[in-house]
Amino acid sequence: QGATTQSLLGENKLAALERPFMVHLKNGKVSSFYCYKAEPASIKNLKRGVASLLQVQSRSGKVIENDVSGRCTVEYKAAQGQVTRTKALETCKTAETGFTTYIQVLGVSGESSSVTVFTLEDGFIKSATAKETHILAVNARRTTAAKIVSRQNLTLVTIETGPFEVAGKNVASVVKSLDEKLYAVGVTAEKVKSQCKGCQSLFEHWQEVQKQFEPDSLSKAIAPRRFLALIQSIRKASKDEILQVLKSSTKTALPQVVDAVTSSQTPASLDAMLQFLNFADPKGLVLQERFLYACGFSSHPNERMLQALDISKGKIVSNDIKESVVIIMGALVHKLCQKGGCELPTVVEVKKMILEGPDSTQVESDVQMYLLALKNSLLPEAIPLFSKYAESEVGAYCTISLTALQRYDVALITDEVKQTVNRVYHQNHRVYEKNVRAAAADVVFSSNPSYMEVKNMLLSIGNLPRELNKYMLSKVNDILHFEMPASKILRQAMKDMISHNYDRFSKVGSSSAFSGFMARTADATTTYSLDILYSGSGVLRRSNMNIYAASNGAMLHGLQVAIEAQGMESLIAAKPDEGEEDLESFAGMSALLFDVQLRPVTFFKGYSDLMSKMFSMSGEPMNVVKGLILLTDHSQVIQLQSGLKANAEFQGGLAIDISGGMEVSLWYRESKTSVNNKGAMVVTGNVTVDMDFVRTGMEVSFETEASLDFITTVQFSEYPFLVCMQMDKTTFPFSESLTKYESLPSGKRYVSRRGHKQLLPGSEFPLHQENSNMCKRVFDSDW
Numbered sequence: 058q059g060a061t062t063q064s065l066l067g068e069n070k071l072a073a074l075e076r077p078f079m080v081h082l083k084n085g086k087v088s089s090f091y092c093y094k095a096e097p098a099s100i101k102n103l104k105r106g107v108a109s110l111l112q113v114q115s116r117s118g119k120v121i122e123n124d125v126s127g128r129c130t131v132e133y134k135a136a137q138g139q140v141t142r143t144k145a146l147e148t149c150k151t152a153e154t155g156f157t158t159y160i161q162v163l164g165v166s167g168e169s170s171s172v173t174v175f176t177l178e179d180g181f182i183k184s185a186t187a188k189e190t191h192i193l194a195v196n197a198r199r200t201t202a203a204k205i206v207s208r209q210n211l212t213l214v215t216i217e218t219g220p221f222e223v224a225g226k227n228v229a230s231v232v233k234s235l236d237e238k239l240y241a242v243g244v245t246a247e248k249v250k251s252q253c254k255g256c257q258s259l260f261e262h263w264q265e266v267q268k269q270f271e272p273d274s275l276s277k278a279i280a281p282r283r284f285l286a287l288i289q290s291i292r293k294a295s296k297d298e299i300l301q302v303l304k305s306s307t308k309t310a311l312p313q314v315v316d317a318v319t320s321s322q323t324p325a326s327l328d329a330m331l332q333f334l335n336f337a338d339p340k341g342l343v344l345q346e347r348f349l350y351a352c353g354f355s356s357h358p359n360e361r362m363l364q365a366l367d368i369s370k371g372k373i374v375s376n377d378i379k380e381s382v383v384i385i386m387g388a389l390v391h392k393l394c395q396k397g398g399c400e401l402p403t404v405v406e407v408k409k410m411i412l413e414g415p416d417s418t419q420v421e422s423d424v425q426m427y428l429l430a431l432k433n434s435l436l437p438e439a440i441p442l443f444s445k446y447a448e449s450e451v452g453a454y455c456t457i458s459l460t461a462l463q464r465y466d467v468a469l470i471t472d473e474v475k476q477t478v479n480r481v482y483h484q485n486h487r488v489y490e491k492n493v494r495a496a497a498a499d500v501v502f503s504s505n506p507s508y509m510e511v512k513n514m515l516l517s518i519g520n521l522p523r524e525l526n527k528y529m530l531s532k533v534n535d536i537l538h539f540e541m542p543a544s545k546i547l548r549q550a551m552k553d554m555i556s557h558n559y560d561r562f563s564k565v566g567s568s569s570a571f572s573g574f575m576a577r578t579a580d581a582t583t584t585y586s587l588d589i590l591y592s593g594s595g596v597l598r599r600s601n602m603n604i605y606a607a608s609n610g611a612m613l614h615g616l617q618v619a620i621e622a623q624g625m626e627s628l629i630a631a632k633p634d635e636g637e638e639d640l641e642s643f644a645g646m647s648a649l650l651f652d653v654q655l656r657p658v659t660f661f662k663g664y665s666d667l668m669s670k671m672f673s674m675s676g677e678p679m680n681v682v683k684g685l686i687l688l689t690d691h692s693q694v695i696q697l698q699s700g701l702k703a704n705a706e707f708q709g710g711l712a713i714d715i716s717g718g719m720e721v722s723l724w725y726r727e728s729k730t731s732v733n734n735k736g737a738m739v740v741t742g743n744v745t746v747d748m749d750f751v752r753t754g755m756e757v758s759f760e761t762e763a764s765l766d767f768i769t770t771v772q773f774s775e776y777p778f779l780v781c782m783q784m785d786k787t788t789f790p791f792s793e794s795l796t797k798y799e800s801l802p803s804g805k806r807y808v809s810r811r812g813h814k815q816l817l818p819g820s821e822f823p824l825h826q827e828n829s830n831m832c833k834r835v836f837d838s839d840w
Contacts, residue, residue, distance in 0.1 A: 065801055066750050073100040078108070079239060081228050085114045086122060091232050091239040098249045099700075099748050105244050106700030110185050110211050113140055113175050125246045126171075126696050127151035138178070144171040144698070146189075153248060155693040155705075158356040159395050160651065161611035162581065165691040165707045165742075167193045171698060173209075185211040189698050193705055195689065195740055196608045197581040201757050201793065203705065203744040207697040246696050249749070259294040262287065263302045270310040270317075274712075275683070278760040278790075281710030281739040284317055284685045288708070291321040299329035312347045313685055319351035320687040322358065331365055336372040345378045346656075347684055353385040353433075353653045355392070356690035363389045364403045380426045381656045387411055387430030388653045394436070408436060415442060425453055425657075432461035433654050437469055444477045447497070452490045452623075452640075455481065459496035463503055464614070470504045479510060483517065490640070491525050492599040492621065495590050498529060502536060502543045511546050515556035519564065524591045524598070527566025531825075532588075539572040567591050567771070567780040567831075571824050575786075581608040583615075585822065587767070587782060594632065595773030597622050597719075600730055602767050617649035618732045618767075620717060646717045648682055655682060686711045689740055701746055709740035726774040737762040752800045759793035770835055781832035788819040 063071050073096040081089040090108050092101055102125065109124035117135045121128060127149040134141045146169040158164045173187040187209040194202035225231035232239050257265075268274070269283040291299060299318055306314045318326050330348055335341055352362055366386050373379045386407050393404050411434060414427030428446060431439040443458040459478065462470065481489055482497035489497075501510055518529050536544050551557040568590045575583040588601040597620065604616040624642035647657040689709030696702055714735040720728065738761055745754030764787040772779040794812030 070097055070100055073097060078104045079232055080108045080111060086112050087244045089228060089241045090244040091241055093238050094240045098247050102246045102700035105246055106698060108244055109698055110209055123244055125244060125700055126698055127245055140175040142173040146171050151696055153694040156357040157691045158689055159392050160613055162197060162606050162608045162613035163688045164196050165193055166196055183213050187698055191695055199580045201740055201742060201759055203742050203755055203757055205703050205744060207699050209699050249702060259290045259298045260301055262290045267310055270313040272309055275714055276735045276737055278737045278739055278762050280712040281737055285708045285710045285741060287317045288321050291318055291326055292323050296325040296329045299326055300333060303333045312343055315344050315347045316351050316685040319348050322355055327362060327365060336369050337374055339374050342375055342378060346381055349381045349385045353388040354651060354686050356687055358389050358392050360401045360403050363407060367407060383426050384429045384433060384656055387433030390434040425457060428457045429654050432457060435464060440469060440474060444474045447477055447481055452493055455493040456496050459500050463500050467505050475504060491522055492590055494525060495528055506543055506546060508546055508550055511550040512556050515550055519561045523593055524566045524568045526564040528568035528590050530562060530564055532570040535570045535572050567778055573822060581606055595771060595778035597728060597730055600769060602732055614649060614652050618717060619647045620730050621645055644719055648715060650682060683714045686713060703744055703746050705744045707742040712737045728771045730769045732767040734765040750802055755797045757795050761789060761791045763789040772835060779831055779835045781835040782824055782828050784822040786819050789817055791815055791817055
């Protein structure tokens with residue numbers, strides 16, 4: 058209100074807008090577009106939008122046209138006196154490209170349309186009405202969305218006598234003779250540089266938010282929100298500005314700053330990190346590992362990031378960091394191959410290194426390192442290697458190889474690979490550890506098994522070690538109960554009384570496998586699975602917790618925490634199971650997060666290490682992964698036909714803290730394993746139109762904080778021993794908001810906000826009835 062065109066645009070922009078431009082039309086298409094070169098880009102783009110609206114043809118058909126949106130495929134449909142032009146916006150090629158996250162479940166999807174209706178009279182445009190719509194939504198929660206609608210109306214008002222025709226050699230010379238300041242500048246929109254008045258520098262921004270980057274804030278939603286805002290500032294900053302923030306951070310906040318700088322994924326941020334980190338310094342292990350994990354989780358890595366890891370590999374003094382570098386390089390190879398970069402020179406070099414790695418060394422930890430890197434890479438050419446190592450004499454090689462095979466598309470698992478996995482399960486060539494056979498069974502069931510494969514698996518039940526018998530029964534029941542892909546063929550095989558009878562299906566034990574739903578919405582489904590395998594003496598052998606998310610046909614392995622223990626029987630004077638007599642005492646934990654396998658953590662290795670840990674156990678959990686992760690990262694420039702430009706930025710951040718522990722009490726003959734998962738997540742979507750003289754936009758967001766604990770208590774004073782599993786989710790807050798705003802150089806700024814908050818009740822996730830009965834007995838005996 059009370060504003061004039063001049064007060065909004067300013068004198069110079071208004072003069073530019075009122076200045077005529079010229080268009081050379083050839084067969085109804087814009088051949089050339091002429092205006093003053095010195096005019097502001099935003100004004101030139103508005104003129105291009107009008108020029109693009111003049112393009113029309115009177116016959117139906119598809120053509121490729123150049124207009125303000127770029128080079129696009131357009132379809133014309135002509136009727137009497139009317140032509141409808143539909144532009145396929147997904148085909149438009151422009152100089153400004155964005156990026157999006159590789160993981161579809163965490164990504165953003167869009168729909169767009171552009172339709173112009175022309176009314177013609179004697180071949181001339183009487184009116185043109187254009188409507189363009191863009192909708193962007195977060196896949197996992199489609200209500201977190203933004204919609205842009207852009208309209209143009211062009212109407213013939215009057216007809217007047219025009220200037221006389223001008224003769225000349227060509228169009229350009231004729232235009233010059235009319236006004237020598239007119240230049241052909243092309244009809245496709247040019248980049249508008251938005252000037253930020255009064256914007257903070259990166260260092261000023263950091264000084265405001267640094268308290269929220271302290272470890273105590275990591276379980277609160279404010280941490281990922283500040284993390285996302287800091288990433289936006291870092292993406293606009295130079296290397297020196299980034300280094301200033303890194304050098305000024307407190308020791309406790311620095312790991313979180315490393316997460317933010319690495320997640321920014323700009324050339325300046327990568328250069329700053331490589332200069333700041335000293336891989337030859339054994340004291341900087343935490344920062345080095347955080348940098349590597351952030352690289353592994355990166356939303357759109359490039360060849361240079363992989364190259365940087367390959368170069369830094371030679372400077373590393375810590376074995377743990379060397380292992381992490383190679384394992385994360387495997388994850389980067391997978392992401393680069395996903396976007397068609399498998400033939401890039403560095404990718405080819407790293408692929409060769411990790412494929413040749415396992416056979417190039419006799420050092421057990423190095424072989425495991427290369428196998429884990431290949432597990433992350435998901436290279437089809439690694440399948441024969443996994444098939445070979447699945448039959449190894451070293452249990453760890455077998456387990457890594459079998460769990461890796463389970464991650465591949467079923468179509469890539471050949472009959473030859475299936476035969477290998479079946480040989481491992483049935484021990485055709487040699488005796489294997491129980492957890493290896495259990496992993497082989499998981500691969501068979503998840504790889505589209507044949508009737509005979511399933512029947513042979515059922516026939517083996519009853520002839521297996523006692524706890525493996527129970528695990529297999531539980532696995533079969535879980536497949537049937539959860540209606541997994543193998544359930545149909547399993548039901549067919551179970552019609553045969555020889556393979557399905559009381560004697561076989563009444564085996565007792567404490568091992569189990571169970572799957573259930575964590576959350577189900579219209580957009581996404583989250584499931585969990587808990588697999589626990591014990592040794593015959595009652596000590597934990599393998600505990601495996603998985604969380605999967607599915608959305609619109611895409612699947613994400615969100616979390617896997619596996620705890621393995623072996624050689625513990627000597628502690629309780631028990632007899633080891635077959636094939637496990639000579640195993641060294643060992644307990645460790647392995648985590649896979651958002652499809653990226655991380656370096657495993659060892660609790661203890663060897664009898665002397667076990668005894669020293671046994672007497673110094675504080676019950677405090679060991680940290681497996683902690684930090685800030687950029688989950689959703691979508692940036693898009695939407696060039697509208699009107700000449701306006703919209704910028705869309707969707708980002709999701711997660712603050713996570715996963716820890717696990719294992720306690721053994723010889724006095725009470727009890728063991729307890731725990732996995733604690735704490736997290737806070739924020740997803741924001743920003744769409745803005747910034748035209749120098751007007752800025753309008755909207756922000757949609759949601760945030761939540763949650764905690765998930767998985768505790769297993771085993772009392773092995775008698776057999777069958779008592780096992781109680783608990784999986785608890787605490788009460789957690791959830792909120793979402795929508796903000797719309799408009800600002801002009803003069804007049805009042807407009808802002809509208811709305812949102813809602815709610816508390817979602819906590820719960821204990823249901824496991825099988827047998828577990829509930831056992832928990833009652835465990836807690837009764839404690840009481």
